[in-house]
Amino acid sequence: MSSPPSWKELVIGGTIIEPGSTVNVRTGTWRTKKPVINQDACTRCRICWEYCPEGIIQELDKPFVSRKGIKYAVTYEVNYDYCKGCGICANECPVKAIDMVSEYE
Amino acid sequence: MIEKAVGKSTGPTRVALTGNYAAAYAAKMADIDLVAIYPITPQTTIAEKLSEFVADGELAAELIHVESEHSALSATIGGAAVGARAFTATSSQGLELMHEILHIAAGLRLPIVMAVPSRALSAPISIHNDNSDIMNARETGWIMLNASDAQEVFDMVIQAFKIAEDPRVLLPVMVTYDGFVVSHTVEGVELPDAEAVRSFIPKGKWHALDPSRPSSMGPIAGPDWYYEIKFGQYHAMRDSIKVIAEVMDGFGKKFGRNYSPVVGYMMGDADFAVVTYGVTWGFVKTAVDRARSMGIKAGAIKLNVIRPFPSDAVISYLRGLKSFAVVDRAIYYGAPSPGPVYTDVASALFMSGHAVPALNVIHGIGQRTMYINDFVEVFKELTKLDESKVIFMGVRE
Ligand code: SF4
Ligand code: SF4
Numbered sequence: 080m081s082s083p084p085s086w087k088e089l090v091i092g093g094t095i096i097e098p099g100s101t102v103n104v105r106t107g108t109w110r111t112k113k114p115v116i117n118q119d120a121c122t123r124c125r126i127c128w129e130y131c132p133e134g135i136i137q138e139l140d141k142p143f144v145s146r147k148g149i150k151y152a153v154t155y156e157v158n159y160d161y162c163k164g165c166g167i168c169a170n171e172c173p174v175k176a177i178d179m180v181s182e183y184e
Numbered sequence: 185m186i187e188k189a190v191g192k193s194t195g196p197t198r199v200a201l202t203g204n205y206a207a208a209y210a211a212k213m214a215d216i217d218l219v220a221i222y223p224i225t226p227q228t229t230i231a232e233k234l235s236e237f238v239a240d241g242e243l244a245a246e247l248i249h250v251e252s253e254h255s256a257l258s259a260t261i262g263g264a265a266v267g268a269r270a271f272t273a274t275s276s277q278g279l280e281l282m283h284e285i286l287h288i289a290a291g292l293r294l295p296i297v298m299a300v301p302s303r304a305l306s307a308p309i310s311i312h313n314d315n316s317d318i319m320n321a322r323e324t325g326w327i328m329l330n331a332s333d334a335q336e337v338f339d340m341v342i343q344a345f346k347i348a349e350d351p352r353v354l355l356p357v358m359v360t361y362d363g364f365v366v367s368h369t370v371e372g373v374e375l376p377d378a379e380a381v382r383s384f385i386p387k388g389k390w391h392a393l394d395p396s397r398p399s400s401m402g403p404i405a406g407p408d409w410y411y412e413i414k415f416g417q418y419h420a421m422r423d424s425i426k427v428i429a430e431v432m433d434g435f436g437k438k439f440g441r442n443y444s445p446v447v448g449y450m451m452g453d454a455d456f457a458v459v460t461y462g463v464t465w466g467f468v469k470t471a472v473d474r475a476r477s478m479g480i481k482a483g484a485i486k487l488n489v490i491r492p493f494p495s496d497a498v499i500s501y502l503r504g505l506k507s508f509a510v511v512d513r514a515i516y517y518g519a520p521s522p523g524p525v526y527t528d529v530a531s532a533l534f535m536s537g538h539a540v541p542a543l544n545v546i547h548g549i550g551q552r553t554m555y556i557n558d559f560v561e562v563f564k565e566l567t568k569l570d571e572s573k574v575i576f577m578g579v580r581e
Contacts (some may be wrong), residue, residue, distance in 0.1 A: 083408050083409060083412070084412075085412065086412035086413070086415045086416045086419070087416075089409070089412055089413055089416060090391065091293040091354060091391060091413075091416060091417075091420070092291060092292040092293040092294075092391065092401065092402075092413070092417075093291075093402075093403060093405045093409065093410075093413040094292075094391050094399050094400065094401050094402075094403075095399060095400040095401075095403050096391075096397070096399045100400075100403070104406055104408070104409070105408065106406075108406075108407065108408050109406070109407075
């Protein structure tokens, strides 16, 4: 995703003149900690996917085999462009497979 | 006679008008589409006159009776947001109640014009004139013109529409002037030919709401966006001084009355000057003449524009002087100097690298009478001034 435009390109007064502004505003820049999913520990229960208030935990058709040999058809990944770092997913994950990692270290 | 002069092409006519009526006539001749207004002393006669124009069918504007100044400006914003040429007026406590919305009008970059006859602020209650109200609005993002008499009020309201609606500007403009002393004093005012006014200020176009091009005005802007939007606003304000000078110049060419952001009087060979705005200008010019008759090389400058602060013009007048004074009719509580315009002049001078001893004269607070000889005394003081200081003129010790 490209970075937001320079002040010269913005519509005066911040008026929104076309649809899709929600897509252009990357709430990911609000984040101080980012959720990192441990794919080995994740049981694919889908709870984080349901709880994420931004709806940006993606259920991808990416098969995955854990170190213990458990086969999954899907993988959950966070879209960091929009993840605002609220930590709800980490809090809700029943197996504590999500770590909130500082953006500043 | 007035009726004939307005709305039809009859050529310029000289009529007797108060400053407030001059503002109302200018708004009418600008063919405003909308006025939302709430009465407050000393602005009320503008609201009355515009209501009269609309009731008599002389002005085809939407007149909105609102319940407060907060609503007056909000409704005016609504009008400008749909592309209407919108006008309002207020004073003092009304301008304070509008304060929140002043920022919004400027932030939305809507070309609203507002007349503000100034009045002291409560408490204690004062209906009399000083400049506390308008000075308090300097940082709201409005262009602020300042008129010294009824003719200037008329002319500046016309200029204000042209400045505000210029695509290089698109900012609201306040035409400020002294309450009562200008707002209620009847003076001879030349009303230009109505067609000439209309051709000088054809209605502009801006980013207004339009169902055929859907847009959303006034959305939230997060930390990644807000700064650039506000920088654009800052830039428009800073650069508007060129447009203001251009519009004033064009006005002079068309109507024969010359304006510029800053005007000087007897500044050619002056060693000492008084910086003024508003009605003080008249007193000070006479004081210059009296000081000159005493052998003091006196001069004066008047700010026709308060925001954006016309730094370059002010510095070009002041930099070679032995000393100067700034007369402020407002008190800036707890600031490094008590006069708001003194503070502006001092920072402009500091940034230009020039150092001139400067006197801050506080006077005319709550319409305490100012006398011409008070300013002759200021010139005498300036001849002795070697370091900057403050005088609260006429306060009882
Ligand atoms: S931290 Fe919040 S926004 Fe980010 S993925 Fe987890 S629940 Fe969604
Ligand atoms: S809540 Fe935890 S276990 Fe369940 S899908 Fe999300 S990361 Fe995996």
